[in-house]
Amino acid sequence: MQRRKFLKYSAIAGTTSAIASCRDISGTSSGVSNSLQPIKIAILTWIGYGPFFIAKEQNLFAKHGLEAEILKIEDAAPRRSALVNQQVQFSITTLDWFAIEASQGLPATCILKLNDSYGADGIVASKDITSIADLQNQSIAVEQGSPSHFFLLSLLKQENISPEDVQTLFVPTAGDAAAAFTAGRTKAAVTWEPYLTTTTKQSPNAHTLVTSREQPGLLLDLLLVHSDYAKANPDAVSGVIKAWFDAVEFWRKNPAQANSIMAKGLGVSQQEISEMVQGCRYADYAENATYFGLQENASSLFAKGFAQAQEVWKEANLVTKTIPANSVTDVSFLKETTV
Numbered sequence: 001m002q003r004r005k006f007l008k009y010s011a012i013a014g015t016t017s018a019i020a021s022c023r024d025i026s027g028t029s030s031g032v033s034n035s036l037q038p039i040k041i042a043i044l045t046w047i048g049y050g051p052f053f054i055a056k057e058q059n060l061f062a063k064h065g066l067e068a069e070i071l072k073i074e075d076a077a078p079r080r081s082a083l084v085n086q087q088v089q090f091s092i093t094t095l096d097w098f099a100i101e102a103s104q105g106l107p108a109t110c111i112l113k114l115n116d117s118y119g120a121d122g123i124v125a126s127k128d129i130t131s132i133a134d135l136q137n138q139s140i141a142v143e144q145g146s147p148s149h150f151f152l153l154s155l156l157k158q159e160n161i162s163p164e165d166v167q168t169l170f171v172p173t174a175g176d177a178a179a180a181f182t183a184g185r186t187k188a189a190v191t192w193e194p195y196l197t198t199t200t201k202q203s204p205n206a207h208t209l210v211t212s213r214e215q216p217g218l219l220l221d222l223l224l225v226h227s228d229y230a231k232a233n234p235d236a237v238s239g240v241i242k243a244w245f246d247a248v249e250f251w252r253k254n255p256a257q258a259n260s261i262m263a264k265g266l267g268v269s270q271q272e273i274s275e276m277v278q279g280c281r282y283a284d285y286a287e288n289a290t291y292f293g294l295q296e297n298a299s300s301l302f303a304k305g306f307a308q309a310q311e312v313w314k315e316a317n318l319v320t321k322t323i324p325a326n327s328v329t330d331v332s333f334l335k336e337t338t339v
Contacts, residue, residue, distance in 0.1 A: 036067035037236050042079045042091040045072060045266050047276040048115040048221045049092055051247035053265030054258050060246040064239030070265070083108060089229045090240060095220050095302075096150035099309035102328040103319050108224040110302070110329040112241055113283040113291045117192075117219035120279025121151055122211030124181060124199045125188035129209060132159045139167040139186040141177035145318060147219050148174055148190040153312050154218050155210065163316065181206070193279050212279075217305055220283075230330065237333050245337070248282045285337065292331045302329060 039061075043049040052070050055061050061068040071088060073079035076097070083091040084107060091108070093101065098110060129135060132155045142149050153163060167186075171177050174191040178199045181189035188209065191199065200206045212219045223240070230237050251258035263273040283291070293300035303325035313319040 035065075036062060037065055037233070037239075038067045038069070039090065039236055039240065040069045040071055040088040041240070042071050042073045042082055042088040044074045044079070044092070045268070046221075047120075047262070047266070047273065048117075048280050048282075050258075050262030050266060050273075050277075051114075051244060051251060051282060054247040054250050054261050055243040056265070057261045058247070058250055060243040060250070061239070063246065064242045066236060066239045066243065068240075068243075080106065083224065083226055086226050086229060089226055089233075089236070091224050093222050093224055094147050095218075095222060095305055096147055096309045096313070098222055098224070098328070099306055100313055100319055103310065103321055103323055106224075107227045108328070109227045109230050110222050111225050111230070111237060111333050112223040112244060113288050113302070114221040114223055114244070115283055116216060116281045117147075117212040118216075118279055118281040119193075119211045119213035120196075120276065121148065121190075121192045121219050122196050123152070123155075123188055123190050123209040124178065124196055124203075124206055125209040126205050127207050129188060132156065132210065133161070135188060136161050136165050137167070138188060139169060141169045141171050141180040141186045141189040143172065143174055143177060143190075144170040146174070148177065148192065149316075150309065150312060151212070151215070151218055152190045153316060154308070155215065157312060157315075193276060217301065220305075230333075234333070238336060241333055241337055245285050248284050251282065285334075288334055292329070292334060294331060294335060300325065 041052060043052060052068075056068055056070060071082075073082060073088075079088075079091055080101065082088045092114065098106075101108070123140075125135075129138060135156070140152065142152050156163060156166065169180060169186050171180055175195055177189040178191040178195035180186050182199055182203055189199070196208055196211070200208055223244070225237055225240075259273045259277065260270065262277075263270050266273070268276075289295060290298070291301045293303070306325040306328075307322070310319055310322040314322065
C-alpha cells in the first residue's frame with residue numbers, strides 16, 4: 001500500500017502538465033449538477049484519507065452543496081503543482097512537509113487536521129538497542145526528507161542527540177529501510193506498516209523500539225486549500241470540513257461498511273484496510289478544536305508543532321527561513337462549523 005512518497009524539496013514551481021499525473025477515481029469527471037459547486041481534492045493512497053471516499057459514496061459532499069472529485073496524485077511535486085495552479089482546490093499534506101512547503105511560498109492555507117499516525121510509523125531495531133539514546137553511534141536506515149526522517153530527527157532532538165551522532169543510511173523508500181535492516185546493513189530502521197510488523201517477524205533479533213503511538217503529535221495529516229480559492233469560496237471550504245466530520249462519524253457508526261468503501265476507493269484489499277486502519281486515528285471536530293486551540297485561552301498545538309517542524313528541518317538544512325504559523329492557517333472555518 002502506497003504511503004507518503006519521498007518529497008524532493010525544490011522551489012515551488014507551477015506546471016500546467018501536473019494534472020496529467022492524476023487519475024480520477026471518483027467517477028464524476030462530467031455531468032456535474034448545476035446546483036452543486038464542483039471541487040477537486042488531491043490525495044494519495046493512504047488510509048488516513050479514506051473518509052473522503054465515504055463522503056463521496058454517502059453523498060455527504062452533496063449534503064453540503066458540493067460535487068467532489070477525489071484525485072489520487074501519488075507524487076508530491078505534481079500534487080503540489082496542481083494546487084498552485086488551482087487544478088485542484090484542496091490537497092493533503094503532512095505537518096512536517098507543510099513546514100517546508102509553506103516556507104517556500106506555497107499559496108495554501110491549512111484548514112483541518114485529518115488524522116494522526118497512531119502506531120503506523122516507527123523504528124525497528126536490534127534488541128540490544130532499548131532506547132532512543134542507544135541509537136547514538138549506531139547505523140540507522142531512513143528515507144531522506146520524508147516523514148520517517150522527520151520522526152527520527154525529532155526523537156533524536158528530544159534526547160539531545162545530534163544527527164551527526166548517528167550513522168545514517170539514506171535509502172529511497174521506507175521499504176528499503178526495512179530491507180537494509182533485515183539484511184544486517186544497519187542496526188535500526190525507520191519505517192511504517194506493514195514493514196514494522198513484517199520486519200520484526202522476519203528478524204529474530206529485532207523489536208519495535210518506538211512507534212508514533214507513543215509519540216503523538218509528530219506525524220499527522222492536514223488539509224490545505226488554495227488561499228485565493230478560500231477567500232472567494234468560504235461556503236465550499238466549510239462544506240468540505242463538514243463533509244469530513246460527517247464521514248468520520250459514519251466510519252465510527254458503520255466500520256465494516258465504511259472500510260469497504262475506503263478499500264474500493266483506495267484500490268486496496270479489505271485485509272489491508274483492516275490492518276492499516278489500526279495505525280490511524282481520524283480527527284473529528286473535538287480533536288480539531290483542541291488541536292487548533294479553539295477553546296477560550298487554549299494554545300494552538302498546530303502552532304507549536306509547526307514551529308517545531310520548522311526548527312527540525314532548519315537544523316537539517318531543508319528550511320532556510322521560518323514563518324509564523326498564523327500566517328498559513330485559518331481557523332475561522334472551524335469556528336463556524338456546527339456538528
